[in-house]
Amino acid sequence: MFVLDTLTHRLKRGCETMAYPHAAPPPLPDRHGGALRVDASKCAGGCSDCIPACPTQAIGRIPGGPIQLDLGRCLFCKACVEACEPGAIQQTNDHRMAVRKREDLLLGAPGQEELRLAAALDEKLRKLFGRSLRLRQVSAGGCGACEADVNVLGTIGWDLSRFGISYVASPRHADGLLVTGTVSRNMELALKKAWDAVPAPKIVIAVGACAISGGPFIGHPEILNGAGSVVPVDLYIPGCPPHPLTILDGLLRLLGRLENSDRLMAKAG
Amino acid sequence: MSTSTAFALLANGTCLPWSEVPESSLAEFLQATRSELDRGGRLCSWFGVPDGDAVRLVSIVGFDADNTLAAARSAPIRGGYPALTLTHPQAHLFERELWEQHGIVPEGHPWLKPVRRIAGDAPANGEFFRVDGREVHEVAVGPIHAGVIEPGHFRFQCAGEEVLHLEIALGYQHRGAERALPGGPHRTTMFQMETVAGDTTMGHATAYATVLEALAGTEAPLRAQWLRAVALELERLANHTGDIGALAGDVAFLPTMSACGKIRGDFLNLTAIICGNRFSRGIVRPGGCGYDLDPDRSSRLFEKLAAALKDVEQAATWFWDAASVRGRFENVGTVHASQGAEIGLVGVAARACGLVRDVRFDHPTGWHRFGQVPVAVWPGGDVFARARVRSLEIQRSGQFLKEQLLAPPEGEIFSELPPATPDALAVALVEGWRGEVCHVALTDSAGKFRRYKITDPSFHNWTGLALALRGTAVSDFPICNKSFNLSYCGHDL
């Protein structure tokens, strides 16, 4: 009997995969806040209240200059937003956060109030990976939450495989690595071996604050402060952990598959 | 009940002046610990406190039926002592850890190896237990596994398909979470506690906050205790649902797998209604909670919770109705109750061998003193039982949440903590979704941490997985492993 039950139930539920990126993305939870924006011109005379508020020392000040916030270290705890009275640090509610270069996550200087969203891979790599990207995920000294939200993209709600992206077991079958975690010293060798086993051309995607900078464990001697210390990173996706939507956005952006949806979002304002 | 004068009694979530933790000679201390364990006590924690170039041993024993904990310490020692493991296997990993952290040798320990060593090379490069014989072969898996999961190394000794022995080598996730704590709390400590094990944020964060509140001689406001209890059960629901789905996937029962994958996300999104983050970040803060659940949010949560509970009930029904699923789970990966008690299993794995062990019931603290969740127990000790306990707990947590959300206590959600008591020991146990999370803090004369010990339930339970594999086909490893679903980072710290 249960076969029939199962079938009718499935039919009743219909397609559960979201329409995004062909329609608007699902909203982030209202208390999430999305990416931060730093408008240093609002920063009144160097009060520096945000600097000690930050647990990961993501915020600093170049002497005499404006504050600088490193979204690669950010845990999105909002402490700085609350600490900043003039409102120089603000939430944008924007889920899009992936960048191609580490310095594109540094906010604060004039013209760099927001992060510089990732550009797509070059023509040659897009041709290779654009419609079929196989990733070997390497979990290295994190807390397991990034892995969970990387995994969730494979479920029916997100259905990552409709974009031709999938996670594979062997690095030899992969086009690149997706690294999560601080990269503990105990995982250094394994990560190197996995990287060596991926055939060229290959890419690396660092997901989460730990893989970008060491996250909450930044500076511990047991870790290497992120994937960049061992392998060359092509895409950084901040968050602790990044929302699945942020991860998906990063992957699609890298493959140049979001131009339409960006245009839609820009139109919607 | 403990009658030994070598131990002082304390309740979960309370603190004791360090001077009132009785100090005995090494021999007396060991003898007292042994007899407490013989009397049915459970070793919740066992660690060293450095004192100059010597080390004091501390033993925290839980008496579940009496709802009480007991603490004792030894005089400062150097060198070694006769291992407890010889008579009480539940101490085996604690003693390896003590040796790794302080160089104190548990003499006669049958398998003294590092737990999470960093020595320039990977943990798996050490010595492994080997079975000899012409028909015996070895299978090595990890640290990187086939799926998207945390790293660890498994070494099987097999005769054909049959596993004779499994040795698990961990430490790949070691980030120095515990090592960094003396001298704290630091600015990052709360955030590190939330990521000791990222799927158990509520478990570890609540234990940490409870320890600080006990040290400050106070409690979080009732409303905060209530919200923590709510979020703890949401965490349990998400993880248990994910596990049922993963188990279904491993026996190729796709309807439940795909449904549960989605519903798990629905539960995570409920947590995000509270704090914006799917993994409970920011909910717990020492002194209360970082967010409140206003009535509007609460009713939104309630509605979505009811829908997700209905969905998961449906998906679980398909699963339990299928003879093909039951056939794959029954009598696979069995750990007997006597073994479970001997190695000190906790949480789901313990309850699935018929052991009644649940901190929410045995050592209620916080909101669990006012709102109870029935303990879900299933005999059998096999994969079936571990899945069954999860299924029952989904129902019971769901029921608990529905009741709680309709009757929130009024009041503040946060109150600033007074300074911590100097020279005091505090213990907090929380029933995380895998089992007992244990935090012990000892303060120095300035009220800073002198020693802080974290024990994730996985620390107790990895041995259970190794035992479950004995005599099992190596091809059944995936379902055995998923049925435990232990934390690597929680173990590795």
Ligand code: SF4
């Ligand atoms: S939101 Fe990010 S940058 Fe701001 S205080 Fe928190 S971790 Fe630091």
